[in-house]
Every structure is written in C-alpha cells, then in structure tokens.
Amino acid sequence: MNASERVVPEGARRRRRPTKQGVVLSEQLIVETALRLIGEHGAAALTVRRLGAALGCDPSALYRYFRDTDELLLAVADELIGRTLRSWRPxxxxxxxxxxxxxxxxxxxxxxxxxxxxxxxxxxxxxxxxxxxxxxxxxxxxxxxxxxxxxxxxxxxxxxxxxxxxxxxxxxxxxxxxxxxxxxxxxxxxxxxxxxxxxxxxxxxxxxxxxxxxxxxxxxxxxxxxxxxxxxxxxxx
Known part of the structure; x- marks a missing residue:
C-alpha cells in the first residue's frame, strides 16, 4: 500500500455496495482476512492484491481503512491481543x-x-x-x-x-x-x-x-x- 494515501474517516468508510462476495467491507473484516491469509502465506499475504482478491473488492478500496500494510499489520497484532483479553478472566x-x-x-x-x-x-x-x-x-x-x-x-x-x-x-x-x-x-x-x-x-x-x-x-x-x-x-x- 502507498503510505501517502489518505485514510477515510471512520464514519465515511462503509461501502455503499457489498463486494463481489456479498460482504460489506469493514476494518474488522479486513483484519480478520489478513490474519487468515498470513496463516496461509506468511508475510507474502500482506499485499493489496491478495487482500483484494480474498475480499472480492478492488484493492484500492483498502486504502480507505489503512494507509499502508504496516498499519494493517499493527491492527492484526492488536487483534491478537484483543482475542486474549476477551477470553481472560481475572x-x-x-x-x-x-x-x-x-x-x-x-x-x-x-x-x-x-x-x-x-x-x-x-x-x-x-x-x-x-x-x-x-x-x-x-x-x-x-x-x-x-x-x-x-x-x-x-x-x-x-x-x-x-x-x-x-x-x-x-x-x-x-x-x-x-x-x-x-x-x-x-x-x-x-x-x-x-x-x-x-x-x-x-x-x-x-x-x-x-x-x-x-x-x-x-x-x-x-x-x-x-x-x-x-x-x-x-x-x-
């Protein structure tokens, strides 16, 4: 992804139409898809081409949620932490x-x-x-x-x-x-x-x-x- 691309504000991110696979893009969906692809392909999964193909959307649509793949990777890292916290009981x-x-x-x-x-x-x-x-x-x-x-x-x-x-x-x-x-x-x-x-x-x-x-x-x-x-x-x- 191009780091210079502008990320769309949260309230304006939702697509008006579903992707080819019938889903509406969201940050959470992109993160979960990236996590699955990383499991299948490792670091090579973090390309807009792979993600766009997996989500059934134009790769450029991902720029509305993340500036670049590093920001997406940080979101994946944070999701793993969140999964632990959601299942842990003090x-x-x-x-x-x-x-x-x-x-x-x-x-x-x-x-x-x-x-x-x-x-x-x-x-x-x-x-x-x-x-x-x-x-x-x-x-x-x-x-x-x-x-x-x-x-x-x-x-x-x-x-x-x-x-x-x-x-x-x-x-x-x-x-x-x-x-x-x-x-x-x-x-x-x-x-x-x-x-x-x-x-x-x-x-x-x-x-x-x-x-x-x-x-x-x-x-x-x-x-x-x-x-x-x-x-x-x-x-x-």
Missing part, C-alpha cells in the same frame, strides 16, 4: 492472574504462528494493547508493588511472553520435515552421547529429551512470578 489474586494471562497470551499467539512471527516485536499503540498495559499494571499495583517495581515486572513479564511466543512460533512455522528433524534431534542425537565424552548429557538424557520436547515458557513464567513474589515480600518488609 480472579483478583495477582500471581494466578498473571499466570493465566501469560499462558493464554502464549497459547493464542501459537494458534497463529505466522502472524506471531510478524507481530511479537511490534508496539501497536492501539486499543487492545493500551488496555493490556492498563490491566497488567493494575494487577501489579493492586498487589502492592510500588510503581517502579510494577513497571519493571510488567516489562519483564510481557517481553518474556512475547519472546517465547516468537521462539515457539518459529518452530511451528518450519516446514514439516524440518520440524520433525528438530524434535528427533534430542532422542536420536543427544540421548545417544556416550558418558565418557559427555557425562552430563548422558546422565540427564531421559529428562533432557522430555524437557526439550515442550516449550520452556511455563517454567520460565513460574520463575518470573517467584522472583516477583520475593520482591513483593521484600517491599512489604
């Missing part, structure tokens, strides 16, 4: 709430691995992301963390979640054969290392194979929450 216990939110964020990104690779490093500045920042800081401040501690823990919590989401998504996005090779490397190569040359690998091989076959995020999340709890105890003292 309990009022800060540690349980951050745990459930982190695990849900991670899982939701892995549902769309191609989109995760494109969006995890982006700051959207849009509605859902702003709400997520407000919610997480509210959980931490409500637990009694002083503002500097709350912001620091927020930073670590979010960056850790997004980093693991991108890492795990990169594995899911591999071609099937490459992904299978990654999985089999642990039992077929590491577990067979001789004790005389690699005593530590040999001693831990069964545990190593089991552990490396799953994401490290849940364990890493527990470490962050434990460290945060220790900081809160220190602050209260």
């Amino acid at each position: 309990t009022g216990e800060w540690r349980a709430d951050l745990r459930s939110l982190g695990l849900r964020m991670h899982a939701d990104y892995l549902t769309h691995p191609q989109a995760a690779l494109l969006t995890c490093a982006r700051v959207t500045g849009r509605t859902h992301e702003i709400r997520s920042v407000e919610v997480i800081l509210g959980v931490l401040r409500g637990a009694g963390f002083p503002d500097p501690e709350a912001v620091r823990i927020y930073h670590v919590f979010v960056d850790q979640t997004l980093s693991f989401a991108a890492l795990d998504a990169s594995t899911l996005a591999l071609p099937e054969q490459a992904r299978a090779q990654e999985v089999q490397a642990w039992p077929e190569i590491y577990a067979r290392q001789p004790a005389d040359t690699h005593p530590n690998i040999a001693a831990t091989a069964p545990v190593l194979v089991a552990e490396m076959g799953r994401s490290g995020y849940p364990a890493a999340l527990e470490m962050v929450l434990a460290a945060a709890a220790a900081r809160l105890q220190h602050v209260r003292r």
Whole structure:
C-alpha cells in the first residue's frame, strides 16, 4: 500500500455496495482476512492484491481503512491481543492472574504462528494493547508493588511472553520435515552421547529429551512470578 494515501474517516468508510462476495467491507473484516491469509502465506499475504482478491473488492478500496500494510499489520497484532483479553478472566489474586494471562497470551499467539512471527516485536499503540498495559499494571499495583517495581515486572513479564511466543512460533512455522528433524534431534542425537565424552548429557538424557520436547515458557513464567513474589515480600518488609 502507498503510505501517502489518505485514510477515510471512520464514519465515511462503509461501502455503499457489498463486494463481489456479498460482504460489506469493514476494518474488522479486513483484519480478520489478513490474519487468515498470513496463516496461509506468511508475510507474502500482506499485499493489496491478495487482500483484494480474498475480499472480492478492488484493492484500492483498502486504502480507505489503512494507509499502508504496516498499519494493517499493527491492527492484526492488536487483534491478537484483543482475542486474549476477551477470553481472560481475572480472579483478583495477582500471581494466578498473571499466570493465566501469560499462558493464554502464549497459547493464542501459537494458534497463529505466522502472524506471531510478524507481530511479537511490534508496539501497536492501539486499543487492545493500551488496555493490556492498563490491566497488567493494575494487577501489579493492586498487589502492592510500588510503581517502579510494577513497571519493571510488567516489562519483564510481557517481553518474556512475547519472546517465547516468537521462539515457539518459529518452530511451528518450519516446514514439516524440518520440524520433525528438530524434535528427533534430542532422542536420536543427544540421548545417544556416550558418558565418557559427555557425562552430563548422558546422565540427564531421559529428562533432557522430555524437557526439550515442550516449550520452556511455563517454567520460565513460574520463575518470573517467584522472583516477583520475593520482591513483593521484600517491599512489604
């Protein structure tokens, strides 16, 4: 898309006639279609030609909603955040709430691995992301963390979640054969290392194979929450 194109104000965006597929264009429809196409084609999906064909409209109509493909990508990123927030329910216990939110964020990104690779490093500045920042800081401040501690823990919590989401998504996005090779490397190569040359690998091989076959995020999340709890105890003292 051309960044110089003027985006039409919200109230004037609705098409007067349905597209060829019988639907009326909207920002939400474009975002959902882009998310689906990214899942099928990766970054190559973000062209006005592909989107126009999928929506059954003239590609130029997309300029009425987004200035360029980067703005659309930020909207896709914000939609993923919104989906997490819509399905998450706080309990009022800060540690349980951050745990459930982190695990849900991670899982939701892995549902769309191609989109995760494109969006995890982006700051959207849009509605859902702003709400997520407000919610997480509210959980931490409500637990009694002083503002500097709350912001620091927020930073670590979010960056850790997004980093693991991108890492795990990169594995899911591999071609099937490459992904299978990654999985089999642990039992077929590491577990067979001789004790005389690699005593530590040999001693831990069964545990190593089991552990490396799953994401490290849940364990890493527990470490962050434990460290945060220790900081809160220190602050209260």
